[in-house]
Amino acid sequence: MTPMATQKEIARRAGVSVSVVSAVLNGTTHTRMSDETRARIEAAIAEVGYVPNDAARALRRQQAGTIAVVVEKLENPAYKELFHGIYEAAEARGWAVVLGDTVWMRSGSHFLARLLGRGSIDAILLRHDGLIDEEALAHLRARPTPVVLLERQSDPQDPWVAVDDSAAARLATEHLIEFGHTDIAFVGGTAGQPSTARYEGYVAAMNDARLSPREHLFTGFGAESGVRGLTELRSGDVLPTAVVVANVMSAVGLLAAAADAGIDVPRRLSVVGIHDVEIADVVRPSLTTVRLPMRALGVRAVEELSALLSGAPMEPGVIADPPPQVIARSSTAPAPAELTSRSDEL
Amino acid sequence: MTPMATQKEIARRAGVSVSVVSAVLNGTTHTRMSDETRARIEAAIAEVGYVPNDAARALRRQQAGTIAVVVEKLENPAYKELFHGIYEAAEARGWAVVLGDTVWMRSGSHFLARLLGRGSIDAILLRHDGLIDEEALAHLRARPTPVVLLERQSDPQDPWVAVDDSAAARLATEHLIEFGHTDIAFVGGTAGQPSTARYEGYVAAMNDARLSPREHLFTGFGAESGVRGLTELRSGDVLPTAVVVANVMSAVGLLAAAADAGIDVPRRLSVVGIHDVEIADVVRPSLTTVRLPMRALGVRAVEELSALLSGAPMEPGVIADPPPQVIARSSTAPAPAELTSRSDEL
C-alpha cells in the first residue's frame, strides 16, 4: 500500500491516462471503456489503497461537499435530535457535516477563518440564542457562503427555518391553564430569538384565557438560570402556582431550587420546560415538557440550504408538522385549591 | 465588494503580480517591498473583501490546518470540557477544529470519506467506548492520517492519551469505604475501555480494603443503563449499600430508579458517578462524583497530535495532573449500621 498514491500513480500502473482513472472513480465521463481496461484500473486503485485528495477535488469542482453546523452551547441536549436530522439529510445529499460551537467563532479564530474562507465549507447552518457577537455575524453576512439560521428572524435578510417556539410555549401554558392555574410565570432566556417567540406564545395563551401574563424574567440559559428564576419569583409579592421555563435545563435547575426551598412540586408549584430531552424523564419529580420537532428542523434546514445552493431559495418558515406536543410528567398538577380562590400566601 | 475575488484580481487592481499579493497576505517571502506597493495591495485586498480559498491553500501547502474530533455520543455532558481544551490548544497552534459523532462514521458515509481522504483533515482525535464498528476503525488505521485515541490502549499501536479512569474509580470506591461501606457494587459501561479501567480501579480499592468486589454489571451508557443497573442489583440476593457507576448519566438514571423503588439515597444506598458534570449538581439528591481532568486531556491530546505530525511522537500515557478528585454531594453517606453488621435485608 502506497500511502499517498494519486491518480497519476494509478494511471502509470494501469498504463492509461489520468482521465480514465478519474472516469472510473467518478463515473461521469469516459463511461465507455473496455472491461479489461476498467478491471486493470480498479485493480491498481485497490492495490495502492487510493483515497481522493479532497482539497484538490474541492478546488477543481468549486465545492467542498461539506456543510458546517454551528450552535451555541453544543452540550445542550436539545440538539441531539437536531444533529441527527441534519446528518441524515446531509448524507442523503452527499454532504459531510462538521460541527462547531459559536464561542469558537470569535474574531480572528482559525475556526471562523475556515467558515469565512471559500473552498472547505459550502454552507453554514447557524443556531444561536443571542450570545454570538455581532462582529462575527457581520463577517458571515459579508461572505458569499450561504447561511441558514435555525431560528425565527423578524427581518428575513437571512434565510431561516425554525420550530414553532411560540406554539410550544402556548401549549405549555394551556396545559397549566387546563389544570386550573391562573397565576403563571414565564422564566428564562434572553431578549432575542427564540426566547422571545416563546414568551409571546405564553402571553397569547394567557390573554386567550383572560389571565394576566407576568413579565418575562430574563435569567438566561442552563441550570443556574432556573435557580435564579426561582429566587426572583420568591422575591416577588406572590409566588405563582405554575411556571413555564423557556429552556429545559433551566427547568431542571428550577426544580432543584424548589426542592431546596421546600416548595412542593407539583402540589404547590407546577413546572413545564420547553424541549423534551432525556434528562426530563430522569429527574424526580420528572419534568413535564413540550416536545419540539428538532429532527424535522434539521431536515428542513438542509433542504433550505440545498435550495439556496441551487439558486432557488424556499420560503423561510416555521415547521408545522409535526406540531409541538406536551409530554405530561410529574411536575405539573392541578392548581392548589386554596390558592386559586384567594391568591395569596407564600 | 466582489464576491469571489482571488489574488489574481487583487494583483490586477494593484498592478503587481500574484507573488507579491501572496507575500503581503502571508508575510513569508518577498518581505522587502516598498511601503507604497504594500499599501496599494492592502487597499485592494480590503476593497474586494478578499478571503483565501482554503482548498487551494490546503492543496498547495499539503495541509488543511484542520483537525477532526470524533466522539461517541456527542451529547455526553462530560465532553464539554474536553472540547474546550481541544479547541484552545488547537487554536493556539493555528488549527481549526471540527467535531463529529462516531455514529456518522459508518462505512460509505460522506463524513467518513472526509476523514479518510487527504487534503481536508490533517489529523483525528477519536474517543469511543467500544460502540464503533471495527470496519470503520480498520479504514482509519489503513490511512496515513494520524489518529490519536482518547482512551487507554493495551496494545499501543495507535497513539493515545487518557485520563486516569482507574484512579477515578478507585477514589470513588475509597470514598465509599471511608463511609464504612463493605458491600459495594460496580455498574455500567461495556467490556472495553474506558469502562474496564474503571472497573479495575474499583477492584483494586476493594482488594486493598480486604473487601470482595462484585462482578462488573455491564449495562451500557445513558440513564437507561442506570435504571437497568438498579433492577439487576435488586434482583440479586442482597442489595449492596453502595454503588459506583461507570458513567454519570447512568448514575442519574440509577438515582431516579432508586427514588421510584422507594430506596432511600443516601441512607439505604450511596451512589457515586464518574465524571463531574453540571447535572450532578442539579438532580436531587445531588450526585457525588469524581471529577476527571477532561480539559487537560484535550490539551494533551492536541500536543500529542502536534508531536505526531512533526514526526516526534510522545510517550502515550495517562494524565496525572491534575489528579481525579471526589466531589462529595448528597448521594453518599455512612453505611446504614444495621446492614454493615448483619448484611441481609432487602
Added chain:
DNA sequence: CTGAAAGCGCTTACAG
C-alpha cells in the same frame, strides 16, 4: 474508446 491539456487558486523556489 482513450489521451493531452487546461485550469481551479494558491505558494514558493528561482531569476532578474
Added chain:
DNA sequence: CTGAAAGCGCTTACAG
C-alpha cells in the same frame, strides 16, 4: 525590490 513559472491533485471539455 518584483515577476514568471511550476506544481499541489483533481475534473472536464476537447481532440482524435
